[in-house]
Amino acid sequence: MSARFLAAGDTAVVVEFGDRIDREVSDRVLSLSARVRAVSIPGVLETVPTYRSLLVHHDPLLTDSASVIAALESLLHAQAAVGADSKLWTIPACYHETHAPDLAEVAQRTQLSVAEVVRQHAETCYHVYMIGFAPGFAYLGDLPQALNLPRRIDPRVKVPAGSIAIAAAMTAIYPVESPGGWHLIGATPLRMFDLRSSHPALLSAGDKVRFEPITPAKFDRIRAAVAADAYDVTYERFAA
Amino acid sequence: MTPALEVIAPGVHTTVQDRGRVGFQDIGVPTSGPLDRMSLRLANALVGNDAGTEALELLVQGPTLRVLAGSVRVALVGCNASLEIRTPVPRQIPAGQSVKLARGEVFRVGALGDSLCAYLAIEGGLAVSTVLGSASTYVRGAIGGLHGRRLQRGDTIPLKLDSAAERRERTLATPLELALDQTIRVVMGPQAEYFTDAGVRTFFSSEYVVSHHADRMGYRLEGPTIEHAKGYNIVSDGIVTGSIQVPGSGKPIVLMVDNQSTGGYPKIATVISADIPVVGRRRPGRTVRFAAIDVLEAERARKRQEAAIVEMVQAIADAG
Numbered sequence: 001m002s003a004r005f006l007a008a009g010d011t012a013v014v015v016e017f018g019d020r021i022d023r024e025v026s027d028r029v030l031s032l033s034a035r036v037r038a039v040s041i042p043g044v045l046e047t048v049p050t051y052r053s054l055l056v057h058h059d060p061l062l063t064d065s066a067s068v069i070a071a072l073e074s075l076l077h078a079q080a081a082v083g084a085d086s087k088l089w090t091i092p093a094c095y096h097e098t099h100a101p102d103l104a105e106v107a108q109r110t111q112l113s114v115a116e117v118v119r120q121h122a123e124t125c126y127h128v129y130m131i132g133f134a135p136g137f138a139y140l141g142d143l144p145q146a147l148n149l150p151r152r153i154d155p156r157v158k159v160p161a162g163s164i165a166i167a168a169a170m171t172a173i174y175p176v177e178s179p180g181g182w183h184l185i186g187a188t189p190l191r192m193f194d195l196r197s198s199h200p201a202l203l204s205a206g207d208k209v210r211f212e213p214i215t216p217a218k219f220d221r222i223r224a225a226v227a228a229d230a231y232d233v234t235y236e237r238f239a240a
Numbered sequence: 241m242t243p244a245l246e247v248i249a250p251g252v253h254t255t256v257q258d259r260g261r262v263g264f265q266d267i268g269v270p271t272s273g274p275l276d277r278m279s280l281r282l283a284n285a286l287v288g289n290d291a292g293t294e295a296l297e298l299l300v301q302g303p304t305l306r307v308l309a310g311s312v313r314v315a316l317v318g319c320n321a322s323l324e325i326r327t328p329v330p331r332q333i334p335a336g337q338s339v340k341l342a343r344g345e346v347f348r349v350g351a352l353g354d355s356l357c358a359y360l361a362i363e364g365g366l367a368v369s370t371v372l373g374s375a376s377t378y379v380r381g382a383i384g385g386l387h388g389r390r391l392q393r394g395d396t397i398p399l400k401l402d403s404a405a406e407r408r409e410r411t412l413a414t415p416l417e418l419a420l421d422q423t424i425r426v427v428m429g430p431q432a433e434y435f436t437d438a439g440v441r442t443f444f445s446s447e448y449v450v451s452h453h454a455d456r457m458g459y460r461l462e463g464p465t466i467e468h469a470k471g472y473n474i475v476s477d478g479i480v481t482g483s484i485q486v487p488g489s490g491k492p493i494v495l496m497v498d499n500q501s502t503g504g505y506p507k508i509a510t511v512i513s514a515d516i517p518v519v520g521r522r523r524p525g526r527t528v529r530f531a532a533i534d535v536l537e538a539e540r541a542r543k544r545q546e547a548a549i550v551e552m553v554q555a556i557a558d559a560g
Binding site: 006007008009010011012014016019020021033045046047048049050051052053054055057060061064065130131132133134135136137139176193195200201204205 | 262263265267268371372380381430477481483501502503507510511514536538539541542543546
């Protein structure tokens, strides 16, 4: 499977590795993204990894598409893999009904018990494919097959920040209050997006995420600690 | 007292914008910045600011402001409207010319007329803090600008200078061409193959009209339906300012400066960077026609435009 270069006007180049959601495709996207960041190509401003392609933005007054494509081609052929500095996050998740307005319905529609939905959701280690839709909104996959449901027919106008949601093969945490059509099956007390930080989004594409079930009482304790800036989120580093 | 402008009336949608926020699209934060970077740059040049200095972007109708500083120098660019100074001596200053105002003076920019957006630059710039390296306002994310939102009545906009420099006022040698009827040039793709030949022909042969659903995120166009070849969902990929998405309705949406960074609709074409300010000025009801060029031509068009702006800045002269 070879990469395809597509024009996105005169300010960006798309490097497309496939047309489906696939871990192998995602790894190639993220590997190229890490290489571009490691070498800094003249005139290239930023990269946006998505499920199946890498968008490379450049300044058309500092470089041109042909030069960017040539630089990307040589990076694609370079042997040395750049190990992205990725993190495995443990995200506390409260699946109690007070924080999970759609959990009962999800259980009913998947013909699983509530406990089984929670077990399957929390037992999976997720891959951060990309961030999009809204600041800090990370697409985590893949969800166990048994939990795949289409989006809600009636999207909510307001989904609270911290809501843990599922739709199709993905799960996500709403970083800020926003509209949303996903099924809400839990909530985290963590702040997923914080503008006071120089790296405002907790998660980056390529990270891994595990959910750790907590009680409503613990949810409240952690939320209070987060509000007081007295909570450290736990993660382990790993080489991608 | 901190030098400031008091907002007596906020206008329809007035925000602080500088050159934009670079480097955070991978976490879903758009670049924002001006819909019309040419006008922002010329307005800044007229008051002696660096090109990327933060200024006010006005949409549809401008604000009414009172000077709470020793003096300020301002300039309006991007529309055919005038700056109306109300008190103490009513007078009008056309767009494309700087003017110095004294403490207590009240001025307004009324309806922008033919243009959707215009820029009011203030000598020295605005004393708002930057967020992620930029003062630009991204309203949907409540990021940047003045409190992360558009101006409201009663706001005070802090200024960096308490008094404007003593010098002659300046004017553009020729007014900025708003190009309200210019054909919009696009580069095909990245998902042109998601449309039938007939769909592509429709896109290029039709006249589209900017709908009322036009904001800094994107301009929805009304007009003939563009036929998809293989559905209207793609596995999400990246979006740039200028991407033309065609969702299930078959009606194109031109993504603008507050565009989301990724999306799941196929993109038939991309507006070239030289024509983003041209689209930016098109208000609801104005027509849009598209023509395809290749990337090389798009790059040359942008360089020519840059040379033309540099020339306009150099040609700025003392007002008569």
